[in-house]
Amino acid sequence: MEFDELSNEVIGCALEVHRNLGPGLLESTYEQCLAYELKAAGIPFRLQ
Numbered sequence: 001m002e003f004d005e006l007s008n009e010v011i012g013c014a015l016e017v018h019r020n021l022g023p024g025l026l027e028s029t030y031e032q033c034l035a036y037e038l039k040a041a042g043i044p045f046r047l048q
Contacts, residue, residue, distance in 0.1 A: 009043060013038050014034060
């Protein structure tokens, strides 16, 4: 997977989380939801 393609997929996951949750929640909430989206997309990651 190319860097640009991976970047687009990660940003797409982040936008999906933001669209569904909206603003104003704790960072930990967004972190867990983004982890779910990344896992569903098959993108490897590590939590902080």
